[in-house]
Amino acid sequence: MAAFTHHIFICINQRERGHRRGSCDSEGDEELRDAFKKEVKRRGLAAQVRANSAGCLDQCELGPTIVIYPQAIWYGGVKVTDVPRIIEETIIAGRVLDDLLIPDDKLNCHK
Numbered sequence: 001m002a003a004f005t006h007h008i009f010i011c012i013n014q015r016e017r018g019h020r021r022g023s024c025d026s027e028g029d030e031e032l033r034d035a036f037k038k039e040v041k042r043r044g045l046a047a048q049v050r051a052n053s054a055g056c057l058d059q060c061e062l063g064p065t066i067v068i069y070p071q072a073i074w075y076g077g078v079k080v081t082d083v084p085r086i087i088e089e090t091i092i093a094g095r096v097l098d099d100l101l102i103p104d105d106k107l108n109c110h111k
């Protein structure tokens with residue numbers, strides 16, 4: 001079996017309301033993770049692409065956050081409505097979505 005081409009890690013960390021850093025899944029419903037799983041399946045990509053839950057990716061202020069490996073593409077402010085174009089544009093076509101991209105100089109800058 002061929003190796004996976006992409007692993008999409010979706011932060012589903014939930015913190016209490018009012019936490020100074022916020023959290024990517026404030027409702028705790030894992031809706032974003034589920035949307036990725038459904039879209040991967042719907043597009044027939046399940047043999048090549050994994051959509052996995054992740055704990056805090058330490059980019060909370062920029063969330064909801066996902067990271068795609070091995071390409072190391074970080075996206076922030078991701079909404080359920082972004083999922084189809086992330087799969088279409090980034091996973092299938094290999095294009096980075098500039099409006100969602102967390103640039104390298106913004107990663108790990110919360111301190």
Ligand code: FES
Nearest residue numbers: 011024057059060
């Ligand atoms: S809570 Fe999602 S990156 Fe920290």
